[in-house]
Amino acid sequence: MAIATKEQLAIEGGSPVRDTRVKPWPCWPIYDDTEEKALLRVLRSGAWWSVPGGEGKEFEREFASYHDADFGVACSNGTVALEVALRALGIGCGDEVIVPAYTFVATASAVLGVGAVPVFVDIDPDTLNMDPAGIEAAVTAMTAAIIPVHIAGRPADMDSILSIARRLKLAVIEDAAQAHAAAWRGTRVGALGDIGTFSFQASKNLNAGEGGIVLTNRMEIADAAWSVVNIGRVRNGAWYDHQVYGSNFRLTEFQSALLRTQLSRLPEQTQRRTTAALALRDCLSGIDGVRLPAADARITCHAYHLFTFRYEASAFGGRPVSEFLSALAAEGVPCSDGYIPLYREGLFVRHAARQDKGCHAGRQIDYPNQYLPVCEQVCADCVWLEQSLLLSDPREMSDIATAVSRIQRAWS
Numbered sequence: 001m002a003i004a005t006k007e008q009l010a011i012e013g014g015s016p017v018r019d020t021r022v023k024p025w026p027c028w029p030i031y032d033d034t035e036e037k038a039l040l041r042v043l044r045s046g047a048w049w050s051v052p053g054g055e056g057k058e059f060e061r062e063f064a065s066y067h068d069a070d071f072g073v074a075c076s077n078g079t080v081a082l083e084v085a086l087r088a089l090g091i092g093c094g095d096e097v098i099v100p101a102y103t104f105v106a107t108a109s110a111v112l113g114v115g116a117v118p119v120f121v122d123i124d125p126d127t128l129n130m131d132p133a134g135i136e137a138a139v140t141a142m143t144a145a146i147i148p149v150h151i152a153g154r155p156a157d158m159d160s161i162l163s164i165a166r167r168l169k170l171a172v173i174e175d176a177a178q179a180h181a182a183a184w185r186g187t188r189v190g191a192l193g194d195i196g197t198f199s200f201q202a203s204k205n206l207n208a209g210e211g212g213i214v215l216t217n218r219m220e221i222a223d224a225a226w227s228v229v230n231i232g233r234v235r236n237g238a239w240y241d242h243q244v245y246g247s248n249f250r251l252t253e254f255q256s257a258l259l260r261t262q263l264s265r266l267p268e269q270t271q272r273r274t275t276a277a278l279a280l281r282d283c284l285s286g287i288d289g290v291r292l293p294a295a296d297a298r299i300t301c302h303a304y305h306l307f308t309f310r311y312e313a314s315a316f317g318g319r320p321v322s323e324f325l326s327a328l329a330a331e332g333v334p335c336s337d338g339y340i341p342l343y344r345e346g347l348f349v350r351h352a353a354r355q356d357k358g359c360h361a362g363r364q365i366d367y368p369n370q371y372l373p374v375c376e377q378v379c380a381d382c383v384w385l386e387q388s389l390l391l392s393d394p395r396e397m398s399d400i401a402t403a404v405s406r407i408q409r410a411w412s
């Protein structure tokens with residue numbers, strides 16, 4: 001009869017490092033009667049959509065100010081926020097926009113949405129962010145903008161990106177959907193470039209189920225964004241005066257009220273995530289085959305929407321990351337693998353083949369035959385742990401490290 005040893009992996013029938021029925025991870029979202037009161041306040045006011053002086057205006061002001069930006073224009077979600085940003089900058093048919101290949105589809109689909117052409121560049125293996133070294137090679141006479149994504153909540157290298165953009169006269173749109181509270185050299189992200197976008201979708205570090213905002217320091221860009229969100233009206237203009245193309249991308253008062261209360265929790269939650277992430281880095285750093293992102297002193301706040309590390313199969317008996325993820329989940333650590341290279345998503349394959357019904361102006365890019373080596377590698381070996389795990393007591397991070405090292409010892 002086989003005797004179960006302490007080291008038997010949970011996936012093989014051993015007991016897990018963490019029994020999540022007894023010791024659950026923190027729930028997300030976090031709320032109490034503050035949120036209830038805020039929602040009831042809107043309900044009972046009867047003003048359920050954005051009016052001057054209402055929740056929406058206050059939220060725009062509070063979020064912009066927290067993020068070191070002069071202006072905020074709220075909108076329905078983070079995907080729309082990207083489209084609003086592109087339109088506010090006048091980017092459209094045939095223009096090329098440089099985006100990293102490792103991001104959520106919206107970063108690039110929003111570019112298609114305005115009729116422009118997404119041009120994918122590779123990422124840096126130690127940061128998972130757009131590699132500035134690849135940008136210049138991707139620039140053509142048609143390039144209008146760069147969209148750095150602060151992936152996982154880690155600010156992209158804004159020094160390099162802004163200096164390239166300034167030299168080549170390109171606009172910079174930060175996709176900060178994962179980067180609430182993140183800061184680069186002491187300034188919060190979002191208005192470091194020309195305009196920045198955020199998402200308040202349910203999984204994000206600041207959430208109202210759905211929602212989005214654009215931030216900028218330039219009034220003319222904020223006004224242009226406002227027009228796009230408000231079906232082409234002019235800010236402070238007449239109700240039936242529609243000057244540009246826009247749609248109805250407004251955020252509701254219920255969402256704004258909820259976001260204001262959630263925003264008041266963000267600084268403390270960010271602090272907790274940071275402390276836990278540093279503790280987790282510490283206890284993972286000694287484990288063979290775990291490659292942690294590089295530290296960077298210019299990042300003065302990492303939002304840790306995700307805690308990521310790269311899995312080196314060679315230290316785990318050559319087993320693929322998919323097996324590792326199953327084994328880790330069985331030990332009581334929820335985890336996932338994340339994106340595929342965006343140029344291989346059906347959307348871009350079909351677009352390249354001109355099978356979709358989008359705008360076909362501009363350069364035709366052979367997306368399915370692109371191959372960006374770092375992105376390919378990261379998609380094949382990256383492990384994601386979501387932000388809510390980091391809201392636990394930092395001492396509980398040792399459960400994660402114990403699980404990883406137990407698997408490593410069993411397989412090596």
Ligand SMILES: *Cc1c(COP(=O)(O)O)cnc(C)c1O
Pocket residue numbers: 077078079080103104106107149175177178198199200201210211212
């Ligand atoms: C979530 C996300 C978006 C889109 O936001 P939604 O609110 O879900 O539309 C865009 N970019 C990135 C990087 C994201 O993570």
